[in-house]
Amino acid sequence: MTDANEAMLVCMRGIWKQFGPVIANQGVDFDLKPGEIHALLGENGAGKSTLMRILYGLYRADAGSIAVGGAEVAIHSPRDAIALGIGMVTQHFALVPPLSVAENIILGQERGLRLDLRTAEGKVASAAKRFGLSVDPRARVRDLSVGQRQRVEILKVLHRNARVLILDEPTAVLTPQEIEQLFETLLRLKTEGVSVVFISHKLHEVMRITDRVTVMRAGKVVGTTATHQMSPSELARMMVGQTIVGVSKPPRTGQGSVVLKLEDVWANDDKGVPILKGVSLEVNTGEILGIAGVAGNGQTALSEVLEGTRPSTRGRMWVCGKDITNASPDQVMQAGVGRVPEDRHESVIDEMTVAENMAIEHIDEFSRFGLLRHAQIRQHAERLIAEYQIKARPNDRVRTLSGGNMQKVILARVLERNPRAIVVSQPTRGLDISATEYVHGKLLEQRQKGAAVLLISEDLDEILKLADRVAVIYNGKIISVMPAEEANPERLGLLMAGVH
């Protein structure tokens, strides 16, 4: 009889990893069978990526052992991992943009003096075909979409004869069609005997394509089971540690008055082509107006025009009767508009501290005779950190925060001003379940307080959950506005595709 562990391709035992005061992995065990798709499920910060980065040699474990193919191994660098047949596609792609696809794939792999690109391109093309990863080997990586770049990364791993492919949140950057293509590739790899580790916090994806699932929470493994034996709600419970009580929308109180008003607003994109073509909207007190639409139909421009960072070429806008047409971002803010922009990294300064970022929009209130009052800035930050349950210290650089905590910093900064209107774009993109619930709760709280919330989101579930009225944006125009009661995914889906 053979030892059960010998049937395993990878065995990780008792892995510990500590970063400063944070213990990311606390005695984690993980097994991977040959030819399986294995989900590593957990919230952001549960320790999934850390565990796999240890397996790939990007981090070194403080304690624990790793066996590959039954033999104990020491993995000090990605090079060691690659030699053992382990490859990883991290969330930040390790590609060189000006080089071609083939050059990126053979990088560091070939020996000798002369570079034989013809042969390399041929090899890449045939591997691409075999695994259903369509990509032109001669294309420059900088010209590729995110989805195509991901395919290059996967090809790079396969080119090194990997038996284990680790994918860290691979679907976060993909369109629904690209996700389908990725899943097809993964299933094909499985039939070729490649094991896939699929790191994710998206339950429905895990349910769909994985054979087994290991759930992690707060640095520990909660359990490993066959995926088909679990229901999504059971997995969610394992992941979060308790049944998720989703926030729900309380009924509206009375009919509000108009706070935010847009009339025939036009704007151009960066190339001077009209991107908004006559948008008219009204958002009332105590109301959330959801803007639904497929990405790229003018949502970004709409939020930028409202924030004062993109000029409108025609039309007018008011907040509580005050004209804010082409006002500066500062004037817009003074008029009582709070903004949660689409790209979190563009609304905070990564290299500055949490306290500085919280004070920066109103720095005149934290300074005297042009000198900063650090004690006041710090107290202000401490208050907001406590009030908004942000896991950070005032002097932490924002760069070091998780996406959820970064979004909390932005929310805290906006909401403490009690804005009369709030323009929110993609507020939960990339956030885990609990952070998403938190953000939703805060937006509903503002609605109860009587703020007018304009919610721009590509997440239809989010819109249907929060909005009182739903507007659909298509090709730079609002093509329909309806009360939430009349909105459903099918109807909105058709409108979003321009069918009406």
Added chain:
Amino acid sequence: MDAPLVGFLVGLIAATLRVATPLLFATLGELYSERSGVLNLGIEGIMFLGAFAGFAAAARAEAAGWDAYLWIGLLVAALAGILMGLLMALLTVTLGLNQHVSGLGVTLLCTGLSLFGFRLVFGESAVLPRITPFATVNPLPGVPVLGTILDQHLLTYVAFSVLVPLGAWVLYRTHFGLNLRAVGENPEAADAAGIPVFRVRTIALTAGSALMAIGGAFLSLAQLGAFTPGIIAGRGWVCIALVIFARWDPVRALLGAVLFGGVFALQLRLQAQGVQLPYELLLALPYLITIAALAVAGRNAPYPGAYLKPYRRE
């Protein structure tokens, strides 16, 4: 065309190639450094040191009666460049210090070393020490026009017909070149792919600095047969601009060096012809053209992705 004009043009072309030679050496040296992600502002000083070290060694060897004194000088210049390249690599690659500060420091060090060394070797003499410089080679002696244009130093032939094609071949057609480009664009990715980032950068800096020193030595060993404090006269800084003008491509670097060399040679000739313009203006002309060319060609310059960024492992 009338004879004086032909004579003027032929002389201009021949001088252009001569003036462009040291620039081409140094520009290619800088180009390799920058392709690996390191701006080497030591270039001006390293050229100066190359000019001095080459001249001093050649002068001593000549005095000792060695026939190959010029080649010894050239070798010593290259070694001095390698040494400074290693120093620059220690500062910016191993220690990861600021590239601007390190480079300017190396330039100051080289300048001081050379002037001090000159005193030590030659003492204070009223006459400028001189050597017999490299003779030109002429494949077509006596042939009009081509005979004059091709009457050049061996190093000029090396720069134009060996170094440029070789430089392009190494950069685009060898694994080392691919590694070099990857290291200069995205060292994290290169490291993850198993490329020794620190070693590649050190090699690029060292080889590049050797080329800069040879460029400087061309001036003292071939062009002048002497060493003066003003021998480099900002040519190193011009090369920094030429690299940007060349968009980090060896063949375009040749064009840049010829453009600058051409304007430089032209203004010399205009001065000699007694053109009614202040000579200060004529002297400034090549530099003004450099700025203008840079303003046009440098727009949207494809700087290497890791330009100026020291690489540190997590």
